[in-house]
Amino acid sequence: DTAVSQTPKYLVTQMGNDKSIKCEQNLGHDTMYWYKQDSKKFLKIMFSYNNKELIINETVPNRFSPKSPDKAHLNLHINSLELGDSAVYFCASSRGNIQYFGAGTRLSVL
């Protein structure tokens, strides 16, 4: 069974649309994260939740809204998509300081 799973794996959409990416972990971890990897492969933290509570919110546009219905799930909703949102989005979870990553969602905004 996949430890951290993200859906969808690929997402192609038009500018201005709203889309969601889902993440689930079956590791029993309390903390989950969203990272963005740009076209130059640079990885940057976006959000972190601990036990459904937001603990890290980097400088991310308000169009991005994370939601954690329970500690095993952390979804990312993006409103009014822009060309610059094209990237690979990684979900991760951790207990202690080791983070386990999902396979990523490649978002292409046309």
Place this chain on the structure above:
Amino acid sequence: AQSVTQLGSHVSVSEGALVLLRCNYSSSVPPYLFWYVQYPNQGLQLLLKYTSAATLVKGINGFEAEFKKSETSFHLTKPSAHMSDAAEYFCAVSENNQGGKLIFGQGTELSVKP
């Protein structure tokens, strides 16, 4: 603020040769340091981590890294490269042992020639 610099965005070695990927960090507190590997179209996988127990850290797939405080470095090495080592490697730093964000370097793409 913490930061990580990886020297060389692309390293190419021959199969069987030594692999050396460089990482320097900046941190105002004792750092927790990590190396992750990303194979094409996959997520990141932990290779090894430094958490102050020992300066020489052994990881998976024959990789190891040495923490040198005086040089603020945490370089990754492997004595003999294998074709399957071709991937993107990321050095990362965290400021605490209880989770929190990882600050990543820019990544180094390792190519292995036959």
